Amino acid sequence: MTKLSVLDQSHVCEGRTAYDALSETTKLARETERLGYSRFWVSEHHASPMLSFSSPEVLVAHLASATSHIRVGSGGVMLPHYSAYKVAENFRLLVALHPRRIDLGLGRAPGGYPLATRALQEDKTVDIRKYPQQVADLVGYFYDALPPDHPFAGLPVSPVISDTPEMWLLGSSDESAKIAASQGAAYAFAQFFGTPGGEDAMRIYRAQFQPSVLNDRPHSMVATLVVCADTEEEANLLATSSDLFFLRLEKGINQTSLPSVETALHYPYTEYDYMRINQYRQKRIIGTPDKVKRQLLEMRERYGADELMINTPVHSMEARLASYRLVAEAFGLTL
Known part of the structure; x- marks a missing residue:
């Protein structure tokens, strides 16, 4: 059976508030758990009024408490901002509170504008080239x-x-794939940005993968x-x-919702x-259940991915849940 998961960014929808967005994220986590999804991840963004949170580890704690068995994680923690030791402490505590349910997805992007x-x-000197060492330290x-x-x-x-969290490296480039492969980490490609080159990045990841304490074989998701x-x-x-x-x-227009x-x-x-x-639409999967299932399976095949993760930024909460x-019904998750 195809393993499907959820990425939610808690968008503040026009006409609603950040309080509403967080409540909707909690509701979505509970509902997708009931529907049979495997993971529920939340992202890290800063100084962005259109998104309702900036600390994934805090929201992960809340969502894990609001659910019972779905894996909950970060998609992801932007590691260069932080001490690897502090991230280890945060996620070790989350695992102690919710054993065998916590994922730690890591990224190296800033997750916000330069001022943020x-x-x-x-007062901290940050060298992005040290990111692989930070991952190794974790x-x-x-x-x-x-x-x-x-x-x-x-x-x-x-x-x-x-117990330890399940570690994933996130990215949208060949470079992130190479880092994940060298560390023996699981790798998730952020295709929802519309970034090209994902199939090549996945091939590089599989070809260069080195077994480690994390995984003895490549494990990937798109x-x-x-x-x-x-x-x-x-x-x-x-x-x-x-x-x-x-x-x-894309135009750099400030958005609040x-x-x-x-x-x-x-x-x-x-x-x-x-x-x-029209160009954006070529990178997205939009349509009826049969069409969506067919295109998701085709994507999994093209990427050679083990898992699929779905992001659905829809204004209507009812339509988002639907x-x-x-999708869950199309894949037989709810049987």
Whole structure:
């Protein structure tokens, strides 16, 4: 059976508040658990009013408490901002509270605009080239395996337990695939951004994979944007919200919410805008359950991915829930 999971970014939808968005994320986690999805991940973004949170580890704790068995994790923690030791402490505690249910997805992007990055890294010298070493340090902390010559060798991570989070490296480039392969980590490709080159990145990951304490063989996932409805017309209509959202994002327009379908339909698009939206649509999966299932399976085959993760930025909460339900039913998750 195909393993399906959920990526939710807790968009603040037009006409609603951050309180509403967090409540909707909690509701979505509970519902997708009931539907049979495997994982529920939340992302890290900073200084973004259109998103309702910036600390995935805090939201992971809440969502894990609100559910009973679905794996909950970060998609992901932007590691260069932080001490590897502190991230290890946070996620070791989460695992102690929710054994065998916590995923630690890691990224190296800033997750926000330059001013936010400077504030996060205040008085700290950050070298992105040290990211692979940070990942290695995390593994060393979790498995008590720091080299003897490491400056923090023997430093325990509290609470001292045998369980560890499942570690994933996230990315949208060949470079992130190479880092994941060299560390023996699981790898998730962020296709929902519309970034090209995912199939090549996955091939590189599999070809260069080196077994480690994390995994003895490659394990991969592709995350994509999906909107599913009973009819093509309805699915395409629901997707107009994300069309406008990504168009504004590309133009650098400040946004405080995910636009409603009505706002999207009345936006004064130019010919260039329509061209860009059509290009976005080529990277997304939008349609009826049969079409969505077929295209997801084709994507899994192209990427050689073990798992699929779905992101559904739809303004209507009812329609968002229905989209996940229809996909789950198409794949037989709810049997």
